[in-house]
Amino acid sequence: MIGYSKNYVYMTDHQEGRPFSFVPMVYDNEAPQTQRWDYHVLKVNAKEQDLPDEPQLNALGQEGWILVGLLDERASGRGSFVYYYFARQAKDE
Numbered sequence: 001m002i003g004y005s006k007n008y009v010y011m012t013d014h015q016e017g018r019p020f021s022f023v024p025m026v027y028d029n030e031a032p033q034t035q036r037w038d039y040h041v042l043k044v045n046a047k048e049q050d051l052p053d054e055p056q057l058n059a060l061g062q063e064g065w066i067l068v069g070l071l072d073e074r075a076s077g078r079g080s081f082v083y084y085y086f087a088r089q090a091k092d093e
Contacts (some may be wrong), residue, residue, distance in 0.1 A: 036090035040065055047080040064088040 044051055067088035074077035
């Protein structure tokens, strides 16, 4: 069985009567900061170019870019382009 008290939840079968769960309250008066992002689109014509390989993608990663999306027109039969969408947190200027 579980019993409730002011700030604690007790198990009534527990001999020592100590709480088994305590959630601290944290108050913060700071306003949240908005994050700014930079975006980069790598457009590759798969009929004329090779798709990016591991070293090319690692080079983008070293610059802080994270792959967040991919669109392959070949899958729908509407084109031959592959779009790689990258994002990174904007640097403060």
